Amino acid sequence: MSIIDSIQNIVQPIIVDYAAWLILGALGWFFRRLPERWRIDIEAKHREALHRALHSGAELLIDTLQKHPAVAVPDRAIGEIVDYVRMSVPGAIRRLGPSQAQLERMARAKLRERLDAITGRDRLSEALGRAGAR
Numbered sequence: 001m002s003i004i005d006s007i008q009n010i011v012q013p014i015i016v017d018y019a020a021w022l023i024l025g026a027l028g029w030f031f032r033r034l035p036e037r038w039r040i041d042i043e044a045k046h047r048e049a050l051h052r053a054l055h056s057g058a059e060l061l062i063d064t065l066q067k068h069p070a071v072a073v074p075d076r077a078i079g080e081i082v083d084y085v086r087m088s089v090p091g092a093i094r095r096l097g098p099s100q101a102q103l104e105r106m107a108r109a110k111l112r113e114r115l116d117a118i119t120g121r122d123r124l125s126e127a128l129g130r131a132g133a134r
Contacts, residue, residue: 046092053088054110057081062114081107 061077082103086093098106116123 046095049089050092050096053085054106057084058110058114060084078104078107
């Protein structure tokens with residue numbers, strides 16, 4: 001046995017131990033980050049589902065308004081959209097936890113967006129015109 005073999009016999013187990021600890025540390029870091037990434041993906045899916053439900057609720061309300069114009073009470077209309085959203089995506093509502101006021105503001109914005117698209121109204125151009133920027 002040469003001196004190189006004896007040094008290798010002494011150093012090799014130490015290198016293997018450090019390599020094992022390094023690999024375990026990297027795996028621990030990876031598995032610790034994994035749930036955080038899943039949480040972000042799940043939250044994004046819930047937000048997307050909430051916005052799709054708001055859009056669908058606004059579309060449903062517009063269809064109802066076209067068939068029965070007498071239903072056009074604004075607060076009732078917003079309540080209809082919020083009720084639809086609560087029934088449509090209860091998991092997203094539970095996970096994201098928006099308040100009633102937040103849901104109503106979101107429903108109002110989505111309804112305004114849909115009505116502006118139907119009527120061809122451009123609020124940005126109107127605001128720029130009022131500001132004198134033409």
